[in-house]
Amino acid sequence: MREDFLIFGNPIIEQPEIDEVIASLKTGWLSTGPKVHRFEKMFGEYKGAAFSVALNSCTAALHLSMLALGIRPGDEVILPSLTFAATANAVICAGATPVLADCGKRTINMEAAYEKNIG
DSSP: OOSSOOOSOOOOOOHHHHHHHHHHHHHTOOSSHHHHHHHHHHHHHHHTOSOOOOOSOHHHHHHHHHHHTTOOTTOEEEEESSSOHHHHHHHHHTTOEEEEEOBOTTTSSBOSSOOSOOO
8 A cells, every 4th residue: 555645637737837827817818819729730740640639638729539439329438447537437428338457467458358357
């Protein structure tokens, strides 16, 4: 058992990030706007993608991904058992059923075959 707290996400926020937030607030564009458009364009170019869409959260991105993949009622989507609720919620919002899977001892990844005696 760990003695110290395991941080699941620990962002590094330094002065450049703070300056960008302040600059954005001063423009009055709190959603969409020219910075978002520029980000979408630059990200699409970086990834070589024909389309790029910025969303407000990973939850929205996961939901959009389900729709883009054609996930629908009756489908099952296998998810890691150690995840945020939003991962399963995106599947449910698409009408599908989330199926939680643990990782295998050998690969530390989700595996098709269940391994007994993982301990």
